Each structure stands twice: as structure tokens, then as C-alpha cells.
Amino acid sequence: MAGIVVAMLVAGLLPSWWCGRDADSWFRGDPARVRGLAEESVAFEVEDDRRRATGSAGVIDGMWGLLAHQMTALGLAQVCLAHPEWRERYAPVVTRAATKSLLPEMRSVFTDAWHGEDGAIHLDSTNGHAYLSYPALALGMARLIDPAFPADLATRHDALIASYERRLLASPTGLLDTFPGEAYPTDVAAVAAAIAVHGRATGIDHTAVLSHWAQQVRAVQIDRDTGLVIQRMGVNGRAHDAPRASGTGLAAYFVGFADRALAEELATGLFGQERSFLGFSAIHEYGDGYHGAGDMDSGPLILGKSVAATGFALAPARSFGHHDVFTRLYRTANLVGLPLRSGTRLRFATGGVIGNALLLAFLTSGPELAR
Template structure:
């Protein structure tokens, strides 16, 4: 019979070998993504673009569809920023994806949440419908890239931007409501990005609103102890109705990169302080010590304190911060869970579907893209 110590040694050696293989296998391509190489970006962009061209909004709509289209538009735009030679190819698709975000069937979930009140039929009121912040940002960016952007959608966009600006300036907390009595700081960060890029697209300035937002993020929305944003707040008094959390902060850091470099840097640093090395794989703790929870109802649940959602969203802060080591660890975890597959010049993440591909294109190509610097 083989002595126990030989069996134990063999097990340890096998475990080390498996770990080395897994980290190598799942980390392949991380360096190319981090550098911004054209090949991985355009291969994933090709799949996202094909989906946008084939998609029928009558069949795919609602909250997940809205997210898919706004992130597809932003991700494809970021590929254009990094590889301008793709502009003629991608801009019509960016416009198509962004324009879908304003279709009534995309915001039905929000209309229902606001007791039947439609966002575009209540622009003069005080209900902010902040869930459209990401859509507004996508259209701002699309308009800045496409001089032939459809006039009817641009008119809707101008009206929504004006309403968002008025509501933000009227809010003592610098937040607008996402849903009744609930303001998500990451949605307001998207609105700030939309204001900044609306200036790029139209020349209309929103300096007062953006300055007001940056002040309130620093003084009202960031938890001093953790540096994270409080996930949900009451917009009138800034009272937190949830804990400071990494997932919303990471998403806000991504959106804030379109609005203000200083705020984006603050949020990125807080998120990356909550990142952990798990045998060469990256994970991000959702909560600060002393708090706990299971995450959002429609998110992947928090497991042993690690948030899969925050881990994926943190790809953008890691890349924009030029933290190659952290980006690689997070990328390994993402590929382990997402299962990327490349064929025929197109890459897709088999386990994630169209929304996962669009979100990852946006996060993996994230860059500083604020409304002032080119």
C-alpha cells in the first residue's frame, strides 16, 4: 500500500499543476485586451454588431434588452475610440443600438414601476426615471460620433437631457430617482456622462449640473469609511436605504469616466481596494467589513462575500487604472465563468448570452472618455 505521505504529496503536486494550468488557460488573451489590441476587440465587437443588426425589438425587449443595447452602443463606440479605422463600419450600428433604447417596449418595466407613468410623457414633472441614464449616455455618445443621427430620436434625447439636468439641480443629494423613492448613484453617474457627452454632440453646456453632481458625489454619496457608493439612497435627503457596495460603485466608476476623471478615479480606487487574489483569480468583495447581504434580486448572488457582478464590473476600473495584474486576475475569473469561444472571426461568451457579450465589450474596452478631453 502506498504510504500516506506519498499520496498526499501527489495530491498537492496535482493541485499545484491544475492551478498553474487553470490560471494560464483562463488568462490567455488578458494582455491583448489590456493593451487594446484590435484583434480581440473586433472579434467580440463583430458578434455584438451582428446581434444588433439581426435583433428584432418586438421579440427582445424590456430591462435586459435595454441594458444590452446601451452597452453594445458604448462598447462599439469605445472600439472606435481606440481603433478609428473602424468608425465607418461601426457608427451605423452604434446609432441603431442606441436608438433602440428609446423604444417604448424597452422601458415598459420602468413605466410599470412608476404606476403607468411613461418617462417621455412626464418630462415636466419631478419623477426622474433615472433607469434611462445609461440609455441617455449611449445616445449622447452615438450623436457625437454620427452627424446623421436620426432627428426624431435626437429631439427626444434633448428633452430628456433637459429634464434630467433640471431634476439633478433640484435634488439636495445630487441624485435623481431611478424608481419611486429609490435613487441609484450609478444611474445618476450615467446621467452625468450623458450630460457631458451631450455637450460634445450639440455644443450645449451643462457645467453647473456637472459641477453640482461632482460635489454631491464627494459629500453625500460616498461612504467615508469604505470609499464605496451607497447602493441605494433617498434622493431628497440623501439617506442611505442600502449599504455601500462594490457592484454599484464599479458600474458608477465606468459611467463616471464619461463625465469626470477625478470622480471616476476615486470610485475606481475604492473598488480595487476591495479586490482579492483567489489563487490567481480575481474576486471583489461586495460589502465593507461589518455589512453583508445577498446582492440584488436579479444579480448573481454574493458568495462568501465575493460578488460575481462586482468582479465583472471591476474589469473597467482595472483597465482604466492601468492595473495590469488586477485586470488579469479579474479576466481569468470572467473567462472561467463566461466560456469565451472564437470561430469565424467572431468571439462570444457562451455562458452569458447577448447581454453578457455587450456588457463585456463595454467593460473590456473601457477607457477615459470624459466630456472634455479628446
């Protein structure tokens, strides 16, 4: 009988110990692990540069390319902030990745949805074009850490941020549409993040627009019962979807660039969705009283738990010092992601390029972002 009990204890505890053995190192920002994943991201950008220059197959464009290059830029920029001694190596890659996130082919699906109106060109439009917040934020982080950031790109960045500031101040709900008639609070959180980082990089005071946006997030975009942001809305503030954890998790990361207090409020709602078993955690996608299917935002839902939201939650868990939550979430990410080392590089085998870029950004997220 004692042997059975011991075997059950081992079976229950060993997987969580094994999958969580690196969690503390990531939480502390251990240079060896951070640099390994950073080098994997550099390798992706170098190979992408080569393929674009030679016209080779395998280039990632469209929405996924936009996300891959943006998150690579954010993750490497965060690494530079935490490790200034690595800035000389990574800052040029940050700028290249951010620049590629602004290529026309990255936003073609959005331009098509807006009947040919390209938000990066039609800056005087009254339409929101909130998707451009992703390259705008990446450009801001590149500008913040790269002393060689090109002057012409800075001029373009200034114009994009000015257009967002004008549109956001004019929005009574603090919402801008990504697609015609569809606003995503998460995308608008990225707009606010881009504006805030622009202020850090240039010294321009954006307090008025950021205060207006934060007030409307609390008044319109957060579900009072669950503490989660509503996934999709009309620009008039009407809900088009349920309050969900995937949008809240990614929003909490972006909001951390702009408003620490608001980001912590979102994190509290997000962590209320944590479900744990044998030392592993996952984030339940829908708030109490709501249900639905998985989609491209949440990833597959497994018994209602979101793969995406679980990964997103790593960022606020680390940024706000929730060591135990971070450890439980990391165990799950480790189990699903299958980290592998190859020389000096570290990658998560099942996530591919986008998964590695996302994890670099979330695993290196920290309080220095909103300084």
C-alpha cells in the first residue's frame, strides 16, 4: 500500500517539477535563457531578410507576419532594456523587424477589408485602422533603444502616432475600429501602448489622450462582473462578443506599456480565470455566465481553457511579480511548447516562429516597460 501511495505521489509531482524547473530562472530574467531565445529570434529575422532579398519561398506575410515581426521587435527591445550590454547586437535587429511589420504586404487583409484604404497612407481618415498599432508600437520600441533609428522612419512614426492621438481623443468610447464596424479593445490597448512609448522615445507629453483612453476602458470596455475586457465591440461601445480571457491577457501586456494601474486591474480579472491541476495552470477563456467556441484569438479551447490566454498570462504574471502564478503557467507552456536547445539558441518546438516571438515578448515582460 505504501508503495502505491509513493508511486502516486511521484506520478503527480514529478511532471510539474520537471516542467517547472526553469520557471524561476525565467522569472528572474536569467541571462542564459533570455539570450538563448533572443538568438532564436535573431536567426528568424536574418533568415527572413535573406529570403526577402533572394525571393525565396517561406516568407511569412499577412497578419501572421505582422505579429511575428512585431513581437520579435518587442521581445528583443525588452531584452535590450533589461540588458543594455546587448543593445549593440540586438537594437539593429529590432529596427529591421519593426520596419518589416509596417510593410504593405503585412496589412493586405486589413486594406482589403477597408475597400483599398491603406491606413498607413490615409492618415487623415476618420476610420480607426487600429491594426496599425502593432507596427506603431514596434517602431516606438525600436526608436527607444536604437540610436541609429532612421530619421525618415521617425518622421513616418510621428505622423502615425499623431493620427492615432487625434482619432482616440475624438472617440467618446475610447474605441477605434480594426475592421469596418468592429473594434477590439486589445488592439486599442496596443494603440495606447504605441502612443505611450512614442512619448518615452521623443519626450512628447501624451497624458491627455492616455487619460481619456484609460477612463473609457474602465467605463465601457471592461465587463463589471468578470473583470475581463469584451473581446469585440462596436465603436459605439456595444458588445459584439463576450468578455474573454485571450483578449484580456494580450491587452494586459499592451496596457503595461501605458498605464500600470489599469494593467494590474486587467491582470486581476485574468488571474481569476486561472484553473490549476497538479501544479499546472491554464486560463479559462470565457467569464462566468458566458460560453462559446475557440477562434484565432483564443486558439484551441481544451475543456474551455485557452492556449493563447495561458501564454499571454505569463506577461502580467511576471510583470506584477506573481511568482506562483507564473510558475504554474510556465509549467503548462513548457509541457505544450517543448523547449529545445541547439548550441546557444533556445526554441519552443511546437510554437514555430510566431510562438517563439510571442514567448520572448511575454517571458521578458517587466515593470520597466511603463517607466
